Amino acid sequence: MPTALRPDPEQPVDALRGVGPSLKALLGRLGIFRTGDLLLHLPIRYEDRTRVVPLRELRAGEAALVHGQVAAARVVYGRRRSLMVVLEDNSGHINVRFFHFSKSQQAALQPGRYVSCFGEPRFGSQGLELVHPEYRTFSEPPPAPESALTPVYPATKGLGQGRVRSIVSQLLKLPWPDTPGVPYQTLAFLHQPPPDANQADIAAAQERIATDELTAYYLIMKLRQRARARHSAVPLPRSQQLGRVLHDALGFDLTGAQRRVLAEVLEDLTREVPMLRLLQGDVGSGKTVVAAFAAIRAAEHGCQTALMAPTEILAEQHYLNFSAWLEPLGIPVVLLTGSQTTKERRIREEAIAEGSALVAVGTHALFQHSVEFKQLALTIVDEQHRFGVHQRMALRSKGGTPHQLIMTATPIPRTLTMALYADMDVSLLDELPPGRQAIDPRVVEATRRDEVVEAVRNAMQAGDQAYWVCPLIEPSDQLEVAAAEPSAEELRARLTGIKTGLLHGRMPSDEKARVMQAFKSGQVQLLVATTVVEVGVDVPNASLMVIENPERMGLAQLHQLRGRVGRGDKAAHCILLYKGPLGEVARKRLQIMRESVDGFFIAEQDLQLRGPGELLGTRQTGEQQFRVADLSVHASLIPEVIARGEDLLENQPELARTLLQAWAPLESGHLSV
Incomplete structure (x- = not known):
């Protein structure tokens, strides 16, 4: 006999009339397992069907x-x-x-x-x-229209709006109480606003719910921080002073910011409480060398470090840097990627398992079950938001509870850092190394493409190197945007005598490595590429970048791409070759790129223009997104959220538990890693 429906958010969703196994599975795709989840599955917009229009x-x-x-x-x-x-x-x-x-x-x-x-x-x-x-x-004139605005819900294939509205309406007929932490009456208002509700009324109700959701998220982060304090990691106190040997051999001085951040990291490593530190630094601020000093500290104690990068190009570059810095100190470094042969992988996995490889650099290949560390004490994750949350958890579990250093060159606005990374300590590299060249940004319409090609020719003849970046690999019937393969052919034909290379994500790894090495060594002068060069590629002689269709990219991505030039002693230029006419957002984006090279200012602007999902990469990785909160709208709530969260933890633990139970009963362990 079916369970009687009651106002209980813990009831399974199949207690609702008409929810059988197939509909239950569809709702599960949307994260709806309990009636409480369905109440929190709020409309994304509304349609006005309350008035018949002549x-x-x-x-x-x-x-x-x-x-x-x-x-x-x-x-x-x-x-x-x-x-x-x-x-x-x-x-x-x-x-x-x-x-x-x-x-x-x-x-x-x-x-x-x-x-x-x-x-x-x-x-x-x-x-x-x-x-x-x-x-x-x-067969006769239609009945009177709806009396309330019609909600439009987030849906999934096979689940129409009518079915969602039908099962939600069953819930709204129940006598829900209006309890602290779960304001059911506000939720009911958002599911079925009355005809006289205006946009301000709806926005105010959404803000009340967003405050609850953000507070619940903050509570989870702080509880995770407390839980970490109960775990233990291998303490790594000062030992053989190999870091000083590297410092003397580097050939350059660390910036004041690097010295400050390095002291914070090394101090964390001396403790038994596992480090979880977010290292933010703008493009070219020198995060990698800080990570190298941390790996040296682990190696001095015979412990291992795993360094994870999102792409093979970046992993190979980290491997080259770490090998050059650490192997002269007697610290073996291995590279593990998905494109290696079975034999190559087995040899490297054995070295990791035996502990002879003290530093393992790799991509997602480090997550494989066949990879076992003898004593993993430190994990370093570069561009962490590009990894799925479960991948990061898998790496952490490889060594019980190792110390963790999370690096990102995507500047994250302070308001977001306070809320989304409340479980981490945060270090900021806010100073560029001496010698970094200012980048001259220029915004040029595509009608002047011939002039840009000539500018590239002149730069090549002067001995410079350049990137030419396209959004796509090959032409698309749907999108009128530049593609790397035909652009490379065209530029080879027009720039005779100039060695032009091609780089994109579909190429075999050994070919990508060969092209990048040829570009780094100067054999290739012009590199036509997709945005695969966005992260980590370091060629000091490259002083010019052309980005086609920048109007189709976000500010954070454009800033990352631009950071590939200006790494040597030559003046650097970035040409944004756009195709008009521009929409309002695209025009603002290009204006910001022309006026600012400050990554944190650009991140704030990107947040306003696009929202946090793309900024933090969550749309790409499929990680937890907020159901109601939109940080491009609700960022101003963060100070209130933090104060409320701290008060709940200290003075109202029962209310904190109610809030957590409503928003994250099962997934709280996966909201952040």
């Missing part, structure tokens, strides 16, 4: 509800076969078109039938028309 008043691009009677219906043949229905009311008429239709639809849309339609009018060959609107047919 056909004469319809406007292109403005979705509306219309009622009318079918005056004519026929199949028409043009470029595509379609069913054309003429709908009329007392004020006028409109064409309703269906490109995909069945015989039963034809039969239902016969002249004389009444129709209720909701859709967005657009201009067709005969004026305004509705294409594939939502509709219902009637």
Whole structure:
């Protein structure tokens, strides 16, 4: 006998009428397992179906509800076969078109039938028309419209809006209490706002819920920090002073910021409490050498370090740097990537298992079950937001609880750091090494492409090297944007006598390594590439970068790309070759790139323009995203959230537990690593 539905957020979702195994599985894809999850599955927008709009008043691009009677219906043949229905009311008429239709639809849309339609009018060959609107047919005039705004929910394939609305409406009929931590009445308001609710009312309700969600997230971060304090790691006190040997051999002085951050990291390593430190530094600020000193400290105690990078190009570059710095000190370094042969991998895995390889550098290959460390004491994760959360957890479990150093060249606004990384200590490299060249940014329309090609020719003839970056590998039928393969062919043909290379993510790893080595050694003068060069590539002689279609990239990515030049002693230039006309956001983006080289200012602007998902990489990795909170809108809530979170932890633990149970009953262990 089915369980009686009651106002209990812990009830399984299949307690709802009509939720069988297949619908339960679809809801599970959206993270909905309990009735409480469904309550928190809030609309992303609303449609106004509370008013019937006369056909004469319809406007292109403005979705509306219309009622009318079918005056004519026929199949028409043009470029595509379609069913054309003429709908009329007392004020006028409109064409309703269906490109995909069945015989039963034809039969239902016969002249004389009444129709209720909701859709967005657009201009067709005969004026305004509705294409594939939502509709219902009637034998008499349609009933009065809805009394509330119609919610539009996040959905998944196979799960339509109607089914979501139906099961949510069952929940809203229950007598939910309005308890602290779970404001059910506010949730009900957001699911079904009354017709007189305006955007300000909805925004205020969303802000109340966002405050709860952000507070719950902050609580999880702080509880994770407390839990880490109960674990133990191998303490790594000062020992053989091999770091001093490296410092003397480097050939350059550390910046004041590097010395400060290195002291923070090495102090953390002396403790039994596992380090979890986020190292933020703008492009070229010298994070890698700080990581090398930390690896030396582990090696002095016979312990191992795992350094994980998101791409093979970056892993290989880290391997070359660490080998050059550490192997003269007697610290063996191995590289482990997915493209190595089985024999190569086995030899390296054996060295890791025996403990003779004190530093292992790699990509996702470090996560494989076949990789076992003898005594892993330190993990270093570069560009951590590019890894899935489960991958980072797998690396951590390789050594029980090793110390962790998380590095990112993606500047994260301070407000986000305080909230999203509340479980970490944070170090900031806010000083560039001496000798780093200022980069001259120029924004140029694509109509002047020939001039840009000539500028590249002049730079090559002067002995410089350059990047030419394209968004795509090969041309797309859907997107009119530059692609690396045809661009490389064109530039080779136009720039005769200049050695041009091609680099993109689909190339075999050995070929990518060969091309990069040829570029680093100067054999290749011009490197045509996709954004695979965004992270970590270091060629000091490269002083010019051309980025095609920058209007299609985010600010953080553009800033990362630009940071590939200006690493030597030559003046550096970055040409943003855009295709007009530009939208408002794209224009602002390029203006910011032209006016600022400050990564943290750019990150703040990127947050405002795009929101935190893309900035932090969460959309790419599929990590936990906020259900309601939008940090581009709600960042101002962070100080209040932190104060509230601290108060709940210290003075109201029961309310804290209620909040956590509502927002993260199962997934709290995976919200951050």
